[in-house]
Amino acid sequence: MSSLSLRRPLRGAPRSRLFILAGIVVALVGFLGWFATGPLHLASADDKPLSQGKPVTASSLEGQGYPAKAVVDGDVKTRWSSAFSDPQWIQVDLGAPVAVGRVVLNWERAYATAFELQVSVDGTNWRSVYATTTGTGGTQNITVSGLGRYVRMYGTKRSSGYGYSLWEFQVFGTGSAPATATVNPPSSASQSATTQPTSGTGGTGGTAAAGYIMAPNPVTNVKPSHEVPPNKGGFHEFQANCSVSRTNLGDDPIVFPGLAGASHLHTFMGNTTTNAATTIDSLTKGQTTCKAKGDLSAYWMPTLLNGDTEVNPVGLQTIYYKAGVTDYRSVRAFPKGLRFVVGNAKNTDADKFLAATEEGFECGNSYKNKNIPLTCPAERSVQLNIRYQAPSCWDGLHLDSPDHQSHMSYPVDTHTASGWVCPDSHPVAVPKLEFKMAWPVNGDMSKVRFTSGAGPTFHYDFMNAWDDRTLAAMIDGCIVAARQCDPRGHDGRDDQQPAPYVLNEQYLLP
Structure with missing residues (x-):
């Protein structure tokens, strides 16, 4: 495409004495104004x-x-x-x-x-x-x-x-952010900026500052629990069983809100309406592929490819909600609208990736793989598996942060009887999500990759749209009660009888 730039030449003209006199007058006015109000603004950085x-x-x-x-x-x-x-x-x-x-x-x-x-x-x-x-x-x-x-x-x-x-x-x-409207960001991202309206990814938050979305009801009166609970080594969890709801979409309402097709392809689970324009309001009006009808949350991850062929998990997948801290009694529900990204689509550190998983990439009897194995047993029952864990400590202030991670933190090991404890910067203990995904692929795995890249680029996104009462009941009845629950909030182990169901047969809160 060519372009033609047309410019009109400046015409020269002799200055008249009157014009010169007018210029002097203007200059004098400006000079006098300097004394009256201070120096005139000429330029700035x-x-x-x-x-x-x-x-x-x-x-x-x-x-x-x-x-x-x-x-x-x-x-x-x-x-x-x-x-x-x-x-x-x-x-x-x-x-x-x-x-x-x-x-x-x-x-x-x-x-x-x-x-x-x-x-x-x-x-x-x-x-x-x-x-x-x-x-x-x-x-x-x-x-x-x-x-x-x-x-x-x-x-x-x-x-x-x-x-x-x-x-x-x-x-x-x-070169530095303005000092107005600081919203106490975490110490790992101590930045402030002028307050402005929440972006389209909100629907539940108050204001956003430099990418932070404030929680409508901040939690500011919590300190990390160092107490040693009973049943310290038991199970404290429940499952969200969800199947794939949408695939082959280059959308990411957290990282690229409102920009359809701006991301690599994702596989979505849970809410059936998730797309680039998703808000908490739109999620609450949607449907879900999760067993618990109150779980309208959006879960998504990069799509797995075998060569150029899309490979998606088949059937219900398990998303664990666990206690990430030793004092499981301190775990409370996510606030509505909380969102975060687990992992990094550009990660090249395989060791760092492995540390956030349970057993690395698994297939057959092969475990602790930092990357997708080049081969897996070519047996019908063999699938590629990953169990990848999210941070479980929240700063109590923000539904989101500029990098979609800084408002969350992993707990720290105190190396004392207190065990794993949330850091002071992120004192609110929330459930630890653990994606347990299985893809039906085996045999020659040399062309298997994610749309984000190699195995260590695996990551996932979460936007909380649980019904508040249902999520609180599942946490109290399973995590806080030290039970190992299924998607109905039931612990079937003999030593836990009688174990009540949190949800009824329709997976609804009574």
């Missing part, structure tokens, strides 16, 4: 684009003549242009997290009518700070508020049959 000359990457190029780096070269005669399809994106790496305050997009004639501006501290987890479906092109000067090292324009609808094209992509801001 915000006037210099932080993006100038920084590394840039893009989803695609129309051709080598339209490189991504053209948008930060300061030359309005060079431009980036994408492939002729939706969606497309371009992002700049500022080198370190900054408080982004303004973005200027200088569009060529091929512009975005629908796009988002997004920020990220790690280049993986993104938060939208601006969105429109009525873009008009030209030069757009957009005020935003968000903390990020990376800033991205994510286009979802083009103005024409061509791609997206920018002369310049300028990011303005300061």
Whole structure:
């Protein structure tokens, strides 16, 4: 696609004495104003684009003549242009997290009518700070508020049959977050920013600050329990048995809220309505593939592939709700709307991955595998298995955080009789989720992988939409009561008789 830039030449004209006199008067007024109100504002750090000359990457190029780096070269005669399809994106790496305050997009004639501006501290987890479906092109000067090292324009609808094209992509801001509206983030992510409305992933929270979504009812009066309970070594758990509800969707309502197809393909379980536009409100109106009818939560993970063939778990899968701390009596229900990501889609540390699992990847009699085994016994009963555990300590303040993990923490081993205890930064003990997944694949496993990559990139997402009363009853009747329960909240072991059922035969709370 070619572009023609038309510019009208400046016309020179001799200055008249009157014009000169007027200029002197204006200057005197400004000078006098300095004494009355202080110095005039001439420039600030915000006037210099932080993006100038920084590394840039893009989803695609129309051709080598339209490189991504053209948008930060300061030359309005060079431009980036994408492939002729939706969606497309371009992002700049500022080198370190900054408080982004303004973005200027200088569009060529091929512009975005629908796009988002997004920020990220790690280049993986993104938060939208601006969105429109009525873009008009030209030069757009957009005020935003968000903390990020990376800033991205994510286009979802083009103005024409061509791609997206920018002369310049300028990011303005300061090297530290503003001091207003701090919401006591965890010590691992001590960042603050101006308070702004909750994003579309909410539906139950109050405000969001720099990617944090506040819980509507924060828990601030809890200290981690160091007490030693009775029956310390027993079982304290129940099961959520859920089957696959949706597959082959490149959606992720936590990491890419509202951006259909922006993610790698996922396999969803539980709620039947989960998609990129999912909110807690939409989940509560949906249906579930879980046995417990009160479990309307959304669970999802990267899809497993054998070559190019999608492989999904068959039948009910087990998601354990366990006590992650030694004092199981301190475990309480998740707040409605809590969400988090377990693991990392870009993980390359196989040892770190193995440490968060029960037995690593399993198939047949092969255990403790850091990665997907190259071969498994070619027997009908053999499947690839994984049991991957989530953090079980909550900060009590946030339903979500910028990286979708910092508001959660794994418990720590005190090496005393207290055993495993939540850290002071995350004092609220909640159930420990453990995905126990089985995929019907065996034999030659050399082409088996996840849509996120190799085995250690396995991860999963959770958005809590349990009926509050049902979840509380299951926790109290199973975890706190030191029982090993099935999906009805029943412990059938002989030594636990008589063991009441929490749910009735229809898996509903009576």
